[in-house]
Amino acid sequence: MATSADPEPADPGTEGAAFLLTQLGSHAAARFAERVAEIGVSLRQAGLLRWIGRNPGRSQRELAEQFGVRPSRVVVLVDELERQGLIRRAPRPGDRRTRLLELTEHGRRTLRSVGTALRRHEDEFLAALTPAERTALTGLLERVAAHQGIGR
Amino acid sequence: MATSADPEPADPGTEGAAFLLTQLGSHAAARFAERVAEIGVSLRQAGLLRWIGRNPGRSQRELAEQFGVRPSRVVVLVDELERQGLIRRAPRPGDRRTRLLELTEHGRRTLRSVGTALRRHEDEFLAALTPAERTALTGLLERVAAHQGIGR
DNA sequence: TATTGTTATACTCTATAACTATA
DNA sequence: TATAGTTATAGAGTATAACAATA
Numbered sequence: 163m164a165t166s167a168d169p170e171p172a173d174p175g176t177e178g179a180a181f182l183l184t185q186l187g188s189h190a191a192a193r194f195a196e197r198v199a200e201i202g203v204s205l206r207q208a209g210l211l212r213w214i215g216r217n218p219g220r221s222q223r224e225l226a227e228q229f230g231v232r233p234s235r236v237v238v239l240v241d242e243l244e245r246q247g248l249i250r251r252a253p254r255p256g257d258r259r260t261r262l263l264e265l266t267e268h269g270r271r272t273l274r275s276v277g278t279a280l281r282r283h284e285d286e287f288l289a290a291l292t293p294a295e296r297t298a299l300t301g302l303l304e305r306v307a308a309h310q311g312i313g314r
Numbered sequence: 315m316a317t318s319a320d321p322e323p324a325d326p327g328t329e330g331a332a333f334l335l336t337q338l339g340s341h342a343a344a345r346f347a348e349r350v351a352e353i354g355v356s357l358r359q360a361g362l363l364r365w366i367g368r369n370p371g372r373s374q375r376e377l378a379e380q381f382g383v384r385p386s387r388v389v390v391l392v393d394e395l396e397r398q399g400l401i402r403r404a405p406r407p408g409d410r411r412t413r414l415l416e417l418t419e420h421g422r423r424t425l426r427s428v429g430t431a432l433r434r435h436e437d438e439f440l441a442a443l444t445p446a447e448r449t450a451l452t453g454l455l456e457r458v459a460a461h462q463g464i465g466r
Numbered sequence: 467t468a469t470t471g472t473t474a475t476a477c478t479c480t481a482t483a484a485c486t487a488t489a
Numbered sequence: 490t491a492t493a494g495t496t497a498t499a500g501a502g503t504a505t506a507a508c509a510a511t512a
Contacts, residue, residue, distance in 0.1 A: 179452040180342055180436040186459055187339010190332055223493060232481065237495055259488045259493040284332040290461030291454065299454045300331040302447060307338055309442030375470060384504065389472060411470040411511045 190287055197279040201272060202246070208276045210239060214249055214263050215273045221260045248272055342439055349431040353424060354398070360428045362391060366401055366415050367425045373412045400424055 195205040203211065213228060214220070226236045240263065243249045248269035251261040265273065288296050347357040355363065365380060366372070374388045383391070392415065395401045400421035403413040417425065440448050 178432075178436045179448055179455060180346070180439045181432065182452065182455040182459060183335070183439075184339050184342045184346065185464060186455055186462075187336050187342065189462055189464055190336045190339065194332070194336065221493075233494065234482080234496080235480070238479090257489070257493085261494070280330075280333065284330045287332045287335075287462065288458060290457045295454060296331055298450070299458075300334065302443065302451045302454075303331060303334040303338055305442045306440060306451075307334060310338075310341055310439070312337060312341060373470075385471065386473080386505080387503070390502090409470085409512070413471070 190283075193287060194280065194283045197283050198276055201275045201279060203248070203272060203276070206239070207243060207248070210243060211248060211265065211269060211273045211276060215265050215270065218264045219252075219262045221254070221262060223260070225263065243269075342435075345439060346432065346435045349435050350428055353427045353431060355400070355424060355428070358391070359395060359400070362395060363400060363417065363421060363425045363428060367417050367422065370416045371404075371414045373406070373414060375412070377415065395421075 191205060194208075198205060198208045209229070210225070213225065217224075222236045222240060223233060225240075226233045229236075231239070240249065240251065244251060247266055250264050250266050252264060254260040254262050288299070291299065343357060346360075350357060350360045353360075361381070362377070365377065369376075374392060375385060377392075378385045378388045381388075392401065392403065396403060399418055402416050402418050404416060406412040406414050440451070443451065
């Protein structure tokens with residue numbers, strides 16, 4: 163997940179699949195960031211929206227753990243999403259310390275647009291591969307991800 | 315190429331290969347950054363060393379174009395490499411405006427260490443795949459990269 | 467007048483720690 | 490005393506533009 167600004171330029175190199183992966187991942191992120199920017203959100207915000215959409219009613223603390231950012235950082239990120247009217251902070255009944263996060267109607271609409279953008283991004287980025295090859299690639303990447311503990 | 319700081323946390327999601335690619339690329343960069351940090355350089359510096367090693371005697375202007383960064387930014391990056399004794403700025407005979415970049419002996423040794431780190435990174439990151447599968451993955455990624463104009 | 471490199475300034479992103487309000 | 494969230498401060502990293510030296 164990158165910021166709304168552009169990701170870092172890729173490093174030249176051809177040593178192997180792991181390096182290629184880093185380069186391609188960087189480029190894929192950059193392209194997808196361009197797409198969601200048209201919707202009005204950054205890549206990071208797209209990720210946050212998605213998580214909140216799938217996990218409504220979680221606390222900021224939980225979001226911080228999930229994304230590996232500091233709680234004080236979450237405040238800034240959530241502030242921005244709230245300012246844009248994409249999410250809402252609701253009090254948790256019985257514990258007024260915590261703030262539960264949920265999408266607004268605008269947030270849900272935006273999230274649907276992000277999904278559409280992702281599908282178009284996928285089609286454009288993997289245009290060089292046939293459907294069968296895309297499936298093969300996905301399978302290989304999923305195994306690598308699982309082995310690295312990235313699976314969800 | 316990512317910065318020496320950690321790459322961004324990946325965004326949760328499973329939509330397809332393009333998204334997986336972004337996530338895995340980010341993780342691969344993070345792991346490789348950890349490895350080169352032990353050598354004393356950032357991910358970005360590793361990329362710069364490699365380019366300078368392969369293209370000795372190029373100007374800062376050329377480096378800026380290659381990496382897509384501003385010339386004023388190159389000054390800072392090259393300053394740091396020079397301060398660490400990894401590269402040298404030499405005057406170009408006949409044009410005292412330009413500064414030609416070349417590795418020092420320390421820079422060449424460091425670059426070799428980076429190569430070793432990259433091979434170990436590759437082995438660790440793709441441990442889930444057989445050699446044949448790694449070859450298949452590399453082939454698919456290379457085709458995607460070529461189609462995206464990332465080939466070099 | 468154009469080009470290479472540099473410096474100066476400001477802005478963004480982030481980390482750290484102090485703080486508040488609740489529990 | 491511990492926890493969730495917030496605020497304040499400072500540090501990187503970066504972009505922009507002005508600048509000096511040379512062509």
